[in-house]
Amino acid sequence: MRGEKVNLRPIEKRDLEKLNQWKNDKDVYQFLGGGYQPISIDQQEQWMNNLIDLTGDNKRFIITDKDQVAVGMVGLYGINWIHRTCEIGLYIGDKNVQKRGYASEAYRLLEKYAIEYLNLRKINLKVVSANTAAIFLWEKLGFEKIGEYHKERFIKGKYYDVTVMEKFI
Numbered sequence: 754m755r756g757e758k759v760n761l762r763p764i765e766k767r768d769l770e771k772l773n774q775w776k777n778d779k780d781v782y783q784f785l786g787g788g789y790q791p792i793s794i795d796q797q798e799q800w801m802n803n804l805i806d807l808t809g810d811n812k813r814f815i816i817t818d819k820d821q822v823a824v825g826m827v828g829l830y831g832i833n834w835i836h837r838t839c840e841i842g843l844y845i846g847d848k849n850v851q852k853r854g855y856a857s858e859a860y861r862l863l864e865k866y867a868i869e870y871l872n873l874r875k876i877n878l879k880v881v882s883a884n885t886a887a888i889f890l891w892e893k894l895g896f897e898k899i900g901e902y903h904k905e906r907f908i909k910g911k912y913y914d915v916t917v918m919e920k921f922i
């Protein structure tokens with residue numbers, strides 16, 4: 754999938770090192786669903802086949818810049834083919850290239866794919882309420898807040914609220 758600033762492509766084995774680097778970066782992972790759980794490159798390698806698999810209910814893509822350099826990952830998770838819903842996860846792992854519009858465009862490319870080829874109807878997400886960059890991003894992209902879990906996630910010694918959002922696509 755090609756945009757003006759970024760492209761999306763399937764994950765490949767050669768992405769192992771970058772995925773492991775991002776996974777072990779606290780700033781990138783602490784506010785994501787799985788939290789900050791550093792892992793060795795060997796363990797990451799064992800997971801690669803799951804990450805690569807695009808045939809099931811999870812569809813993950815590498816975000817690259819226009820020089821084909823991997824800068825992040827975006828994925829649709831837990832796709833329900835009856836209800837036509839899913840959850841989204843997104844990060845720009847290379848912090849030097851955040852705030853360039855990459856996440857916004859990556860989302861729009863994936864949304865278009867979800868409408869035109871996966872026949873999905875609604876995208877849901879959960880985001881830590883204190884993650885203002887992400888909250889602004891999702892609001893800008895048309896997601897609506899529908900509720901909040903209180904003291905839901907334990908991050909760096911503290912419990913954080915989590916905002917629940919949805920978008921009909």
Ligand SMILES: CC(C)(COP(=O)(O)OP(=O)(O)OC[C@H]1O[C@@H](n2cnc3c(N)ncnc32)[C@H](O)[C@@H]1OP(=O)(O)O)[C@@H](O)C(=O)NCCC(=O)NCCS
Binds near residue numbers: 781843846885
């Ligand atoms: C949140 C994240 C994906 C944004 O990626 P990005 O490529 O920097 O986002 P964009 O450049 O497309 O910015 C889109 C909008 O997000 C908001 N935004 C992004 N970074 C922001 C920041 N540091 N502070 C406030 N708003 C910010 C702005 O509204 C921005 O729109 P604008 O440029 O028109 O003002 C990125 O910071 C990231 O990967 N964070 C760590 C992982 C994470 O929290 N993922 C989301 C989990 S739900």
